[in-house]
Amino acid sequence: MPPVADWDLVVVGAGPAGSAAAISALRERPDARVLVLDRAPMGRDKVCGDGIAPHAVAELERLGVSAGKPAEKLSGVRLVAPNGRSVGALPTVTGYVIPRATFDERLLKAALSAGAEFEVQRVTSVEQDGASVVLNDRWRASTVIGADGSNSSVRRLMGQPANRGRALAVAIRGYSPTPTGAPRELTIRWDSQRAGGLCYAWAFPTANGTTNVGYGMSSGAPDHSRARLEQRARELLPDYNFDGVPLTGHTLPLTVSRPRPAVGRVLLVGDAASLINPFTGEGIYAAIVSGALAGAAAINAPDAPGPAYARALAARFHRQHRQTGALYRIIDSPTVLNTVIRAAGRDARLFDRLIDVGLGDSVFTLGDLARFARHAF
Numbered sequence: 351m352p353p354v355a356d357w358d359l360v361v362v363g364a365g366p367a368g369s370a371a372a373i374s375a376l377r378e379r380p381d382a383r384v385l386v387l388d389r390a391p392m393g394r395d396k397v398c399g400d401g402i403a404p405h406a407v408a409e410l411e412r413l414g415v416s417a418g419k420p421a422e423k424l425s426g427v428r429l430v431a432p433n434g435r436s437v438g439a440l441p442t443v444t445g446y447v448i449p450r451a452t453f454d455e456r457l458l459k460a461a462l463s464a465g466a467e468f469e470v471q472r473v474t475s476v477e478q479d480g481a482s483v484v485l486n487d488r489w490r491a492s493t494v495i496g497a498d499g500s501n502s503s504v505r506r507l508m509g510q511p512a513n514r515g516r517a518l519a520v521a522i523r524g525y526s527p528t529p530t531g532a533p534r535e536l537t538i539r540w541d542s543q544r545a546g547g548l549c550y551a552w553a554f555p556t557a558n559g560t561t562n563v564g565y566g567m568s569s570g571a572p573d574h575s576r577a578r579l580e581q582r583a584r585e586l587l588p589d590y591n592f593d594g595v596p597l598t599g600h601t602l603p604l605t606v607s608r609p610r611p612a613v614g615r616v617l618l619v620g621d622a623a624s625l626i627n628p629f630t631g632e633g634i635y636a637a638i639v640s641g642a643l644a645g646a647a648a649i650n651a652p653d654a655p656g657p658a659y660a661r662a663l664a665a666r667f668h669r670q671h672r673q674t675g676a677l678y679r680i681i682d683s684p685t686v687l688n689t690v691i692r693a694a695g696r697d698a699r700l701f702d703r704l705i706d707v708g709l710g711d712s713v714f715t716l717g718d719l720a721r722f723a724r725h726a727f
């Protein structure tokens with residue numbers, strides 16, 4: 351007889367994906383034994399734009415978590431085309447800008463309130479037999495969820511290689527004083543220079559008088575050095591002062607190359623599963639959704655959590671992953687971006703669709719393409 355698991359679920363990583371997994375599992379079965387492990391104590395920073403999309407907010411509300419405060423709310427989203435044309439609109443549902451140390455702590459506290467336990471431990475080994483998974487020769491779980499981010503150890507230990515080249519973006523971010531009178535909008539400004547994929551600067555104002563500013567591009571670009579990222583950030587965001595602002599870098603594994611979402615009883619979610627939207631770099635929404643799906647599969651399908659999670663993930667994202675994968679080949683064309691943003695400026699429904707594809711799990715329809723054609727020229 352194999353030993354009985356001590357935990358129904360052990361989650362590795364206490365970012366949005368990991369906390370969502372724990373909360374979701376405990377909503378399915380409030381007496382489930384759920385342990386969350388993170389190498390860092392609660393309240394750690396994470397290099398991010400801190401933009402919490404309306405879609406992510408709605409997903410958290412479905413999990414019973416209210417993550418934002420009124421002062422952290424945004425008044426809109428502004429897209430700036432490579433040619434400088436700017437288009438703005440109110441989001442249909444409110445989004446937030448919340449520094450990740452604060453946001454992630456709120457989600458982890460919600461998981462603990464739901465009944466999860468938390469320990470500070472770096473996971474370095476994963477062994478599975480047919481019936482359970484053992485981490486660090488110490489914790490035995492019926493299911494393990496790898497929510498340990500873009501350099502996932504769990505993914506590597508399960509024999510799945512990391513993203514590289516065009517399937518991986520690199521980005522830097524810092525906090526610059528918010529210029530007087532600047533609107534409380536998410537601003538995304540696409541670069542006019544081609545870089546083989548995702549390539550834009552952002553300015554996301556926080557509630558504390560600073561703005562999260564940064565720049566990201568594909569790691570497939572010939573020059574994706576830190577110096578280059580900083581130079582383009584300064585050039586594309588001339589209203590922001592970068593002098594003396596510490597800039598920190600991190601990687602973004604994009605959906606254009608994804609690992610198997612499950613190997614046996616080990617499920618991958620969020621960045622560990624390469625679920626970052628290649629059009630925008632948004633990853634928190636997919637982290638929360640995938641975490642919630644995996645947490646539910648761990649509890650509702652304890653004999654075969656892997657297939658249950660893989661099916662649920664595909665049902666939610668399959669169409670978007672297929673379409674964004676195809677369109678990613680042309681996304682760094684300034685002409686395409688200029689045309690798309692011009693059309694979105696003339697048609698509010700197209701603007702909303704761009705937001706839903708870039709920040710949620712929508713796809714462009716044939717009707718959208720007809721509208722683009724009508725408004726683009």
Ligand SMILES: Cc1cc2nc3c(=O)[nH]c(=O)nc-3n(C[C@H](O)[C@H](O)[C@H](O)COP(=O)(O)OP(=O)(O)OC[C@H]3O[C@@H](n4cnc5c(N)ncnc54)[C@H](O)[C@@H]3O)c2cc1C
Pocket residue numbers: 362363364365366367368387388389390394396397398399400401402403471472473474497498499500502503504521522523564566599600601602619620621622626631632633634635637
């Ligand atoms: C510069 C930049 C800007 C971005 N801006 C945005 C944005 O504005 N909006 C948006 O939606 N997305 C943004 N993203 C993407 C977003 O940050 C990620 O998609 C999101 O953090 C993924 O959440 P996660 O829970 O999967 O992983 P993470 O948030 O990375 O959490 C992983 C956790 O695992 C822990 N961990 C790692 N290894 C181990 C281990 N071996 N053992 C135990 N614990 C471990 C870490 O300490 C961490 O707490 C940005 C990314 C970057 C790099």
